[in-house]
Amino acid sequence: MMRYLKLVNFEINRFSKIYLTLLLITLLSQFAGVLIVTKSLLNDAKEIMLEEKLSEVAYLSEYGGIDFTHIANTLWFLGPIALSAVALIFYIFLIWYRDWFGKNTFIYRLLMLPTSRLSIYLSKATAIFLMVLGLIAWQMILLPLENALFHSSVPEAFLNMEMSTSSIAAANGILMLIIPSTFTQFLLSYGIGLMVMSILFTAIMFERSFRMKGILLGLLYGGVAAALFLTPVFIMASEIFHFYSNELFGLLLTLGIIVTGLSIWLGSWLLKNRVTV
């Protein structure tokens, strides 16, 4: 257990510089976005009021005020989220391959450790998952602060409505994806994320074990895993059989757990018995 935790910590520390940079970029870009976009929206409003000789009241009744959804749809706001997502997806691969192709083939030492190979596999998975959740948590901390900043920089008359953090998250497609509106949905979305990551890890293990042939095996495994998980959906779509929602949910949950478990077992088995350095 201690070894596993040490390995998790080790993996996180290795990525900490890039990770901190991502956090910082998100912070700066989103706050700058709030200030810049608000300012430009207000300037536009003033310009229109001047051009069309409208009073503030007339302008607002015609064009409406602004709210946080105007901010949340800009590149300033969504850009860093996309960047972080891409970076972590990329790191799912890098977390393995850097050990082989890094400066001093670190994998030698890693595989020599007197610890089970499963903990190496799990520690890498945990590190990535924890960092994903860390980014989400960071966004959850930033949102109310950004919202407060937005409120203080918009004159009351121009403010459409006060939005709560959860309604901001629900009003934006991308935010809704990363911050689901209920805790159950949160568990399900990130559970699916965990399953996908375990499938990718196992595909990487196939490649590391059998090289070129392994790529094919990895792709094949990914396809089989996806097909297995989605079997009930395919059955429904082809109208062979109809499942009630609770049955479909139960089946998907069970299959999801089976696929995740199978992937972890197969991945760590490959790492233990087949991986070559």
Added chain:
Amino acid sequence: MKRYLCSIIIGLVVLLSIGTYYVKVASSASGLPTFSFKTIEGSDKELDPVIVQATLENNNLYEPLTIESNMTTYGHDRSLWSDRNDVQIERLIKKHRSFMRGKDFIDSFYEDDDFLAYASVNNEYTKSGKMEAEFDIGVLEKKDEDETSFRIDFPHQERLMNMEVRDVQLIHSKLQVLTMNDVDSSDDKQTKEVHLYTIDLAKKKVVNDKTLVSETFTYPNQVDFEMPVNTAPSQPNNMILFSMIKGVNHEEGEYEEKLKESKLFSYQYDTEKLTTIKGDKKESLNLDIARSGYTDGKSLYAIDFTSGKYQLKTFDISSGALTNDIELNVAVGKEEANFVAIKNGRVYFLLGSGMGENLTYEPAQLLIADLKTGKTLYKGETIRHAADKKNEQKIGFIISTLEVI
């Protein structure tokens, strides 16, 4: 310890921040108001079968809510994996779970003491652009849960574009399926038809295809078939009402109905008689009444407001005569949205949508009266129980449907 700082911080931040966020979401959801009916007259036992669906607008978020047996449940409280069907389908699923798989359109059902029957049309376009259609038939013998289902080719499918099952009856072990069809035509002419298919369940064959009404028209003219709301669509009915509404599309995109040329029909299943209902006698069933009415296969019920009072008029479908006229004991304001349900020998009348002028909350009134005598069995109005006073003003509430089990 210092070596682990980074991981410990991330771990703590994740737990605290995500935890706090969802605790807050849950507590703000429990801060939403609840709604119930305040009894003014009668027994609140009458409310047990009443289900009101509404929407709450809160901070730009729309929350569906249900008032069932006088208790509020919010959409977000329902589990993700629960089906939401109308109450009649829900009742059938509870009783016949296996038979009801994949069947969810109440007009497609027929139910008596011994049988539950189902008919629908599956159609899809092949790659060559032609349509292929088949009847999907299912019969359940209730006594020993004996299930028969089969598919048969839809007659004359090559000339059709769209077909919709509107009524199913079981008469002398033959299934009668009433459909509304759009005919596929290559020229400008469009044709809409009402068909009655007779399906022999033993032979698994369509033994008769009868065209009840067929109407051809060209744009800008338009023809639509309508049926009054059926209060018990799956019950055995010997009679069915439908209307053919003619209209014209003006160049500005406006649509105008031509009610003088429109017609109301009744069809009797056992005598196979199609009748055009003229409705020229005073106080008899006519097209106007039928369009706004509710039918149970024997009578047609319509709310009338012309005298400045809400009245429920009952017409006998076969004779067209007015058989009952009761006054509903509700205060008349301006003419407002109302919802009607006829069930259990009672009329359920919900007046108002919950939303008054300037989007403020305004109680909706519910009246439950005996269908024959008009005696008021229950009278009440919606009442809002605010859980969070400070937000009260910004919350919008609007009723969308009234259902009765």
